[in-house]
Amino acid sequence: MFLQIDPGDAAPIYEQIARQIQFAVASGSLAPGEMVPSVRELARQLAVNPNTVARAYRELQSQGVLDAQRGLGLSVAADAVEKCRQQRATWIRERLIHLVGEALHAKVSPRQLQSMLQDIIQTHSRQETQS
């Protein structure tokens, strides 16, 4: 479990935790059935209050990503991978729709948007190649 909290991020800590776990499940680095660290343990690792971790876990439980094994801890749900993948795609798509709406409303042309996207993707691929 390699989670990183960025206190500078506008997103609240509990959301950063929840999102990173979703991504870990979606990308397969956290497999169904596997246990997540205990609330107290993760809180210690991230140097945050246990309540904050508990809130992240609670949200994931209500989304059906985590299952409670009473007295033992929380584990990744059997069907969590599919859920997380769908959620991930939906989430990115929604934000992209919103962004495009504002861009077009601000009279940025579709061509400009597409070239922007291509530039950014190329920048990312270059960085990955280097690293």
Place this chain on the structure above:
Amino acid sequence: MFLQIDPGDAAPIYEQIARQIQFAVASGSLAPGEMVPSVRELARQLAVNPNTVARAYRELQSQGVLDAQRGLGLSVAADAVEKCRQQRATWIRERLIHLVGEALHAKVSPRQLQSMLQDIIQTHSRQETQS
């Protein structure tokens, strides 16, 4: 002044107002020298708290987009167009960079992103054709 406030948007209202005014200046629908509505007047039109409009205007002043005409109100600064255009492009680009970063990190492929963008743009153009 065609401003539309979306209370469901995550962005605070004062920011929505400020941004839309920037966009209006950048796209030429609000020309340098032109007066913007008074705080009270705009607050009435948008049905928001005057404090909220005042805050939006304050931010725009500090950015040099609006100039105070003492006793008369606020007008669009002479060099505002260029500033707003740059800011508009920067702002959209930054958000797109952030979104692409998250998407790639979540293992959404560049191809998927490009086709998503194309879909969304087509949907928008269809809506405009219809309306």
Place this chain on the structure above:
Amino acid sequence: MFLQIDPGDAAPIYEQIARQIQFAVASGSLAPGEMVPSVRELARQLAVNPNTVARAYRELQSQGVLDAQRGLGLSVAADAVEKCRQQRATWIRERLIHLVGEALHAKVSPRQLQSMLQDIIQTHSRQETQS
């Protein structure tokens, strides 16, 4: 807003609050658009910690029963009545299914169950007639 908290109830306080508000919306005594009491106000009335009320409100928000009016408070969502009614029916039905399953498994006959239900309903109607 007449909410009553029963500390003897096994259900947690935040859930009692959330459920009673759902019922109030479903039965029409809390109309869409109406504001619910502020977190601090309701916490004072019920003599509980504001965090507890906030948690109840948060759950209702995530269910789409309450809408945030930023800086002003929370209001009942426009489509909350329908949601609450469905949820209410679903919730009761699920619990009944569970109960019947256990009863039949314990070899209580369907006839016994039906007569039990009728008895209980009659008892309730008698109480209402008296009061």
Place this chain on the structure above:
Amino acid sequence: MFLQIDPGDAAPIYEQIARQIQFAVASGSLAPGEMVPSVRELARQLAVNPNTVARAYRELQSQGVLDAQRGLGLSVAADAVEKCRQQRATWIRERLIHLVGEALHAKVSPRQLQSMLQDIIQTHSRQETQS
């Protein structure tokens, strides 16, 4: 001993075990004088912690359903059948009263409740016929 533990059930595991044994006694599938499996044996069968089984047995002892045969294990008490039958009826009746109370409070009509019950019973009987 056909016990089935549902980890998804809200009721604690030790309670599920205790209840199912009560039901088995009430319905005659576990006769007075008969020995119940040892704590370790049952824990192995159900794949639960021995402490959990021990707690269930402890509760049943304090209710007089099980008798300790020192050095041998636990057996079903001679007068357990009657006790369990009463308890079974009381328990189901109480939960039904509670559920009906909430349903009526939420303005679900008695007729709806009765037809719900009939539906559920029919569904169960169909499932049994098939299996």
Place this chain on the structure above:
DNA sequence: GTGGTCTAGACCACC
């Protein structure tokens, strides 16, 4: 004024 986040620390039931 409003809700939202976070911390700190207590107590509980369950395994």
Place this chain on the structure above:
DNA sequence: GTGGTCTAGACCACG
């Protein structure tokens, strides 16, 4: 040991 609930109180952004 585990998670869950609740309290107390601080700080923040928003209107």
